[in-house]
Amino acid sequence: MFKFASAYGLARFHRCRFYLDEPYMKILNATFTINITFLNILKSEYLTLSGIGYRDNTACHYSQKLMLPNSIRYLELTGYWQAYRYFINYTDELRQQFTFRPNIIQTIAPFILQELKGRILCQPTCIHQNQSNITLGNIETTVKDQLDLKNKLRELPFTLVGIHWRRGDMMRPNKQAYGHTVSSFTYLQKAMNYFLEKYTNVIFIVTSDEKNYCKNIFSNNSKVIITPDKFTGEQDLAMLTVCQHTIVTSGTFGWFAAYLAGGDILYDKLSPAKNSGLERDCPPSQYYPPEFIPMRR
Template structure:
């Protein structure tokens, strides 16, 4: 009896081991197939490291068209293909009100009306050439991705679009949000998150494109700066709330101050190079504007209101944090000038405001892992003032 029980136990153990090895082998096959798919799509033989990196750029706002017969549709790492939900939802770009079909002057950076012949050529080209963007992150990251899309598509005279359920739509009315059935597509992955990728000038016009990554550089869209600022149109309720709050303050000049602390103060993020600006930097930046402007009022926003109240109890400082990402960003955008600390969110508050900006030049922390992802000259506009 004991021998029989032992044989049954051994047999059961061997069966479990066989199932485990089969499962591991199956996972291995899936990973290898998708690595190969990634390499085909991006023309980069960087195999596993880049495969895992670009896996993070899968965006749930895109509806994957699983009926695509393209040979490039194999695997789950692929450029976004927006499902044709209904024919009425697919906009005719020629009748769109966005500047994309008017042509963008990449030198001046302003929408312009070209000659009839030139306009017809651009319009015909844009009807068959589309570009979208895929990327990870929250509001500030999404704004960089969308701005880069506008800049790069203008450079190549493509029609830009994002999915109607893109996270940006929670804060902005995006005219480029539409449903497009994009075929003959390919993904373009960036080299580094915060460095301008000059390969963007050399995209083939024989296919449609999905930009994959973060694209955190003003150089992607500086040639259409006003177009980008106008594209970020706050929803009416967010816009009105920001104006109402600012109108309660008697001032002629507002300086928006964004203080980011909470999520960047963790041991893990600090070790990676996310650096938190301290009290001395903020006071130095405030004093800079006090010395340059007549009676400025500082509108301070951020997620740590109690810390701000304890550190900046000045008559000319108003802490107006709304608790809403869109609300705080709108407050900053409606100010005349800006002070920013760390991260892309404050960066965009300053960019939309369009005045003079003081930034925390120790972000990312020099020499850190995160610092190696950035080129400061590509990330910070040259006219911004850096302080520590």
Template structure:
């Protein structure tokens, strides 16, 4: 109404005074009207834009427990993820997205471009329609870095929400681990190659985990963890003493152990594992059993193949990184992890909560 009143006053002034003055005033008035219209339009558009982008201010991304009990709340909305790079990282993101969506009775929506679709038999209850809405048009939930955030149990299911972060905690999906192990079953072509390799190991039976032979996977990551900037930040790598100690644990507890080793530093891994086997054998020569422990090395294979073989083992030794973490989680047996990651007192350690990252039954050494 204020703008209309100004327009009326302007046009009243146009028709006062001499004709030459009226023409001059008309041009000035029209210019003033155009300028006022421009600012009014910009103000209105800006207000609408702010309202759209501030949706999380008026409709919070997470709700209180009391609001969750409201039966009027609609629960038909979707939960998305801003995907990061890295095979193990994406497994964490997928599992956490699935778990958080189930907790909130929302629909997990996965990008059709995600490579996991080509590798695994992902669940039928996961929707492949990520492109329905542009990323910036949805309210976003940012994780608390390096720790489990229980607020994810109370998301606002009146909204379509995008999760932003890595969400690397077993607690996000522990309730649904049986479902996820089915989701992370390899597709037929991958499964065929993996089983073909495993069947060549003495004691392997019918494509399942062995009975007479105990398979222990070892994943050794070094490579980028030794870069100067990563070391400065707090990343560490497992040393030969850790590998030897972890291997001795399994050799002392199980019979007919065969280690299957994958590493981004195959020469170091082979030297370290072979040395550990020799030391164990020499220190146990007085035993009646003459079994010499064996190791097999995965070299020049695809990432998916190595992961499939490791996750098919009975037990697992991981060093650092999400690749080894997931191989151990899917193996389902005993998992030993390197407990001196990250470096104590480092910047990375300040953002890391071990009890949120490693399941309770895993063994730190």
């Protein structure tokens, strides 16, 4: 997603076209409604090009030189390209490109709408029915597409905050030696309190690569909904992007969930580890846009 976004941003900035290799297009199109026909060149045309320059960006370093007039003729991107400034001016367009396919949205909608439906009736920790014009019968759990689901969620008397808590692979010794960190529960509590103090009727939607761990941690928290184990990565990402705000731990999954969702975005200031190889390769100032809010654990 970062590489596509950077290529898209560079093409739009320089008013040129770009070619997305078929395997990449197939992967992206399986999840999103990508439409780059106004920018794309055909494979037959791409194969006739000569003098292509290759530029590797293995992490998050931004090159101002690439943004100079006439700095690009033919350029092929390799590596990760995780520097937001290549594409930040085209956020609205990229959110449109990264719109989830209706079949993915239609599989997550019944889950989240039913969960919220159950919180509207009067319970000690829930919202009393007379506090809202919403009634159980009015909540339709079938949707057409992503916009339809977002509109339905906005009509409900809740503030939805997505959390992606990445743990699994980040706990490997080689990952930690490089500078990857696992955000603590203390950080999440502090970030959650930020939203509880700022907004009303907050519900947290938690996704993770260790959902059983999350279930144990949040077992007594009625304000937390954890997505089902059967949800795929695509479904979890879609769930986060229809929330109004986001709490980010580490990894690009949470970064893009927050970028696509918008709203208030909190991230762990202690990720990556200070003075680590990852911090040198991926400086936070070039990885996190200014609207992402740093928060210490």
